[in-house]
Amino acid sequence: MIKHIELSKAYRLLNHGPVVLLSAAHEGKRDIMAVAWNMPLNFNPAQLLVVLDKTSSTRKLVEASGTFAISLPTRSQVDVIMNVGSISASQLPSQDKFSHWNLSVTPATHINAPLLDGCVGWLECKVIPEPHNQETYDLFIAEVVAAYADERVFSNGRWHFDDHDQLRTVHYTAGGAFFATGESFNVEKAATS
Amino acid sequence: MIKHIELSKAYRLLNHGPVVLLSAAHEGKRDIMAVAWNMPLNFNPAQLLVVLDKTSSTRKLVEASGTFAISLPTRSQVDVIMNVGSISASQLPSQDKFSHWNLSVTPATHINAPLLDGCVGWLECKVIPEPHNQETYDLFIAEVVAAYADERVFSNGRWHFDDHDQLRTVHYTAGGAFFATGESFNVEKAATS
Numbered sequence: 001m002i003k004h005i006e007l008s009k010a011y012r013l014l015n016h017g018p019v020v021l022l023s024a025a026h027e028g029k030r031d032i033m034a035v036a037w038n039m040p041l042n043f044n045p046a047q048l049l050v051v052l053d054k055t056s057s058t059r060k061l062v063e064a065s066g067t068f069a070i071s072l073p074t075r076s077q078v079d080v081i082m083n084v085g086s087i088s089a090s091q092l093p094s095q096d097k098f099s100h101w102n103l104s105v106t107p108a109t110h111i112n113a114p115l116l117d118g119c120v121g122w123l124e125c126k127v128i129p130e131p132h133n134q135e136t137y138d139l140f141i142a143e144v145v146a147a148y149a150d151e152r153v154f155s156n157g158r159w160h161f162d163d164h165d166q167l168r169t170v171h172y173t174a175g176g177a178f179f180a181t182g183e184s185f186n187v188e189k190a191a192t193s
Numbered sequence: 194m195i196k197h198i199e200l201s202k203a204y205r206l207l208n209h210g211p212v213v214l215l216s217a218a219h220e221g222k223r224d225i226m227a228v229a230w231n232m233p234l235n236f237n238p239a240q241l242l243v244v245l246d247k248t249s250s251t252r253k254l255v256e257a258s259g260t261f262a263i264s265l266p267t268r269s270q271v272d273v274i275m276n277v278g279s280i281s282a283s284q285l286p287s288q289d290k291f292s293h294w295n296l297s298v299t300p301a302t303h304i305n306a307p308l309l310d311g312c313v314g315w316l317e318c319k320v321i322p323e324p325h326n327q328e329t330y331d332l333f334i335a336e337v338v339a340a341y342a343d344e345r346v347f348s349n350g351r352w353h354f355d356d357h358d359q360l361r362t363v364h365y366t367a368g369g370a371f372f373a374t375g376e377s378f379n380v381e382k383a384a385t386s
Contacts (some may be wrong), residue, residue: 015229016364016372017210036208039232041244041330049242049332051234082380133326137234139242141330159366171209171364171374173352176382179209181364182375187275189369 003151005121010147011040012157013072013121014048016181018169019081022050023105023114024061024068030114031058032097034085036172038070046144048125053138057089062127062140067111072121072149075180076166080116082176110145120150120167160184196344198314203340204233205350206265206314207241209374211362212274215243216298216307217254217261223307224251225290227278229365231263239337241318246331250282255320255333260304265314265342268373269359273309275369303338313360314342353377 005013014020017039023032037051048070052059062068073081084097092100098114105114108124115122125142133139153159153167161168161181168180198206207213210232216225230244241263245252255261266274277290285293291307298307301317308315318335326332346352346360354361354374361373 012367015366017229017232036210037232037234039210039230039242039244041230041332047330049232051232078378078380082382086382137240137334139234157367158370159372168375173208174205174350176380177351177377178380179352179377180375182361182373184370184372185271187271187369187371189275189279 001151002148003155005147005149005154007046007144007147008044009157010046010123010144011043011048013123013147013149013154014038014040016159016169017171018072018181019172021071021073021081021084021116021119022052022058022068023071023116024058024065025113026061026064029061030096030098031061031089032084032103032114032116033058034081034172041141046147047128048123048142048144050140050142051138052140065112066127067113068125068127068142069108069111069113069115070123070125071116071119072169073116073119074166075168075170077118078170078178081170081172108146120153120169122148194344195341196348198340198342200239200337200340201237202350203239203316203337204236204241206316206340206342206347207231207233209352209362210364211265211374212365214264214266214274214277214309214312215245215251215261216264216309217251217258218306219254219257222254223289223291224254224282225277225296225307225309226251227274227365234334239340240321241316241335241337243333243335244331245333258305259320260306261318261320261335262301262304262306262308263316263318264309264312265362266309266312267359268361268363270311271363271371274363274365301339313346313362314340316340
């Protein structure tokens, strides 16, 4: 079951540093890419950061629409991450990654962007225009306007992957090398004396 | 053995999204904090981003010195992460987290900041002044001027934790809940047809 996440807790979907998929749409075009360089920026209002290279065709749709969606893919979707992350839509006969790889999507509700099915978390985002950051650093700041997660692995503000190994989120390093999100553990706060 | 990392590969220390420790020093004061909100920003020049709350006393040293160090702590150091991440130096009798918790450090070589011993990676950083980002978003952009890693778990540009479970990097969510960096796997690029 997919559940809404309170916006002030939306950062918890990204806080552990997984690689995400970023999708956008504008005037009939749609695209999706992998983004390892993402992180939360603020709790309330919920904000996040992504780095989008100027060569990316998905970035052009983000700039045109002012919106994008983040989907959190799982260990069972690593081929999708590599495909959409390493190949441009312009290299495909169909010019559309979704149809080329038969990616099933659900429309976002607050923005116009496709959410990738089979993921375990989703964030709908509106760009906060910061032209200097976008031009100089390829850095985009956005406000999260809706967030959802699959309650099998995220509930009460916590990820819990122990019974769902194939639904673990994943972390990217380079050259096709990934790590699954690993063993969980809890640490108590220290005393000050 | 600690080895220098080529600056254009420094992003690989952070790419998988671990929580890091950030330390800084200025005019005889030194401090250290945990930073979950960090990410690479560019390959060459090597740049990274961190979010530092205005209430942080470590931030004041970063602003005064224009530099900071990043240390990548391991699973065996999670108590240190929680301690320095949840308690302010001002709450301690000694007003110094390093002496309070007996944290052993090595001086950075390109900047004035303490590197935490026992970690598995280190980045020496110089702030690129961006006052609007710093004031509005608590966001600091920095250039990496030196990088090192423990070759037991990082060599040839890759992390490899399989034989060193206690040296795994860790990922933070909230409320004392961590994940270890988990199982590694490699995925081939797809063909376009």
